[in-house]
Amino acid sequence: MFRFRVRPVQLFYLILAILLLGASTAWAAPQRMHIMEGFLPLPWAAFWWVVAIPFWILGFRRVRQIVTARPELRLLLGLAGGFIFVLSALKLPSVTGSSSHPTGTGLGTVLFGPFVVTILSTIALIFQALLLAHGGISTLGANVVSMGVAGPLLAAGIWHLLRYRTSAWLSVFLTAMIADLFTYVVTATQLALAFPDPLSGIVGSWLKFITIFAVTQVPLAISEGILAALVFNLLRTSAEVEFQELGLIRSVVR
Amino acid sequence: MKRPNTPFQNAPVALYLLSAVVVVVLIVLPFVVASEAEFAGADEAGSEAVVSIAPDYDPTWIQSIWEPPSGETESMLFALQAAVGGILIGYFFGYKRGQGRTVKRS
Numbered sequence: 001m002f003r004f005r006v007r008p009v010q011l012f013y014l015i016l017a018i019l020l021l022g023a024s025t026a027w028a029a030p031q032r033m034h035i036m037e038g039f040l041p042l043p044w045a046a047f048w049w050v051v052a053i054p055f056w057i058l059g060f061r062r063v064r065q066i067v068t069a070r071p072e073l074r075l076l077l078g079l080a081g082g083f084i085f086v087l088s089a090l091k092l093p094s095v096t097g098s099s100s101h102p103t104g105t106g107l108g109t110v111l112f113g114p115f116v117v118t119i120l121s122t123i124a125l126i127f128q129a130l131l132l133a134h135g136g137i138s139t140l141g142a143n144v145v146s147m148g149v150a151g152p153l154l155a156a157g158i159w160h161l162l163r164y165r166t167s168a169w170l171s172v173f174l175t176a177m178i179a180d181l182f183t184y185v186v187t188a189t190q191l192a193l194a195f196p197d198p199l200s201g202i203v204g205s206w207l208k209f210i211t212i213f214a215v216t217q218v219p220l221a222i223s224e225g226i227l228a229a230l231v232f233n234l235l236r237t238s239a240e241v242e243f244q245e246l247g248l249i250r251s252v253v254r
Numbered sequence: 255m256k257r258p259n260t261p262f263q264n265a266p267v268a269l270y271l272l273s274a275v276v277v278v279v280l281i282v283l284p285f286v287v288a289s290e291a292e293f294a295g296a297d298e299a300g301s302e303a304v305v306s307i308a309p310d311y312d313p314t315w316i317q318s319i320w321e322p323p324s325g326e327t328e329s330m331l332f333a334l335q336a337a338v339g340g341i342l343i344g345y346f347f348g349y350k351r352g353q354g355r356t357v358k359r360s
Contacts, residue, residue, distance in 0.1 A: 038313035039301055075346050082342025089336035093284040124335075131331050133321035169269065191300060195307045205307050212299045219280040226273040231343075238350040 034125070034143045035187060037136025044194040049141030052118075055149045059118040066112070076235075076242045080108035081120040083231065088124050092220050100216045102224035103183050105152050106176025107231055110159050111246060114152035121148030146186035155179035168236070169229040177225030184213040 040048070066073050087104030108117040125143050128134040135143050155175045162171040192206035200207075236243065243249045304311065322328035 036301055036313075037318045038316045039304055041311070042315065075349060078342045079346040082339040082346075085339025086336050086343065087339075089332045089339065091332070092281060127335060130319065131322075132328060132335075133318040136316070136318060138316045187300075191304065195304050195311070197307050205303075208303050208307070209300060212303055219283070223277050223280050226277050230270070230273065234347070238347060238354075 034128070034135035034147070035139040035191065037129070037133065037138060039136075040139050040142055040190070040194050042138070044190070045138040045141060047141075048139075048145050048190065052141045052144045052149065055115060055118045055144075056122065059115040059122075059148075062113065062115045063119050066116070070245060073242055073245065076111060076239060077116070079235075080111050080116070081123065083107050083228075084117075084120050084124050085127075087224060087227070088128070092223065100184075100213070100220055102220045102227075103147050103151060103180050104224065104228075105147060105183070106155050106172070106179040106224065107228040109152040109155040109179060110172055110175055110228075110232065111235075111248070114149070114156045117152040118144065118148040121152075142190050143187075146190065147183045150186040151179040151183035154182045169233060172232040173225040173229040175225075176228035177221045180221040180224045181214060181217055184217045185210065188213045 063077070066077060084104035087102040089101070091101045103121070105117050105121055108120055122140075122144050125135055125140055125147065129136050129140055155178055158178050159171060159175045162174060165171075188206060188209035191209045192202050195205055196202040197204035197208065236249075240249065301313070304313070322331060
């Protein structure tokens, strides 16, 4: 049977080109995402901080465990973090006429599990909050819960459900797409809880926020799913050892 | 118990091409569909929605510690963020590629 083989390098260039294209269009009009500084009242901001704390502890433990017990995985950990950094810096225009950015958390979840992603997302969110006034310190807890906890946790569930039932690229695609989308569903919920509509209540304002955040996010989530699947496929050939260690490959057939 | 080996089979090349096309279309489409729009951030729209729902709410109870003085600085910092991520990703693949070569030679 004839099978055309794509070399990993070629694929990498393809991804780079796509990212660059996205970057050039998005940077024409630099914009922001997440819940902005001050846009949650103090009690809610504090509440989401408290929710985030146990996940930070779990995440730190997990990261420390990886770094000390299996130092050879550090590079791959860097890659997962890098993926989140790149994707959350790309603010892409969407069909609703506003811009948003993907989260990049799906790939990390597939590789290292949800709690490691909590830490990686927190690093990206702190960077953006302090240097870019994008998101905020008061809303950091809420943004970590949506991007680094809720999205990755649901993604981990989806991944474990799908991984042996369908092909790798499809599982990764769906996992990353859902992690991305769900992040903004949670963002909308957080805002709706804090700001119920005076007439239609929490449901009313939830519908309002979900239209703004999640609908904008649909095309971006699809893009993110595709990119995550592409990178995952690249990793399968170049990171066989790491994949075996993480239990992503049962036995390597040579 | 034998699990099917399908999860890690190579995806066909057509799939790569198709996905590349889909991504490009998704990036270009907004400019066609919503050509009048300014593509402001969804969080700006979100903040506006907060103001429309709760007009009395004062979001200035806490201010950002530091804000980029201009759009250019902001773009630069976002570019920096993407660059850091890109380096991490590129380093991994470069390292692996070099490692593969060394193993072959020795």
